[in-house]
Amino acid sequence: MTTHPTPFERLGGESAVRELVDRFYDLMDLEPVLAPLRALHPTSLDGSRDKLFWFLCGWLGGPAHFENRFGHPRLRARHLPYAIDSDARDQWLACMHQALEDCQVPQDLAQALWPSIAQLADHMRNTPDQPSSSTITAPAPP
Structure with a gap:
């Protein structure tokens, strides 16, 4: 059996997942267009970095760090306190797309993961869309 x-x-x-998560949050701090997304997060991103790292490890098929600490992820419920509309989703996706590129994730792997990443991000939406001046649209698959 193979x-x-x-x-x-x-x-x-783990080291590659940590690199991806760190790049994701570094971009959020660096790119002015991502300021609305950054504003949804606490001043210190340390806890956010850890939680995304723990979640992604298990989600990608590695150690279940998040579940071992907090139980089932229940991501939508955990994100209900934050107003997440299509603009926030698209900013999150743009940030993740750039992090995947910057971390040189193999393109075939990024392409295989992208539909699930996009579906996950879309599932977090919990606020009706407002007229917006956002300049970000959801990125195409890698």
């Missing part, structure tokens, strides 16, 4: 490596293994394990 086993296929998990996305977690293909990405490079």
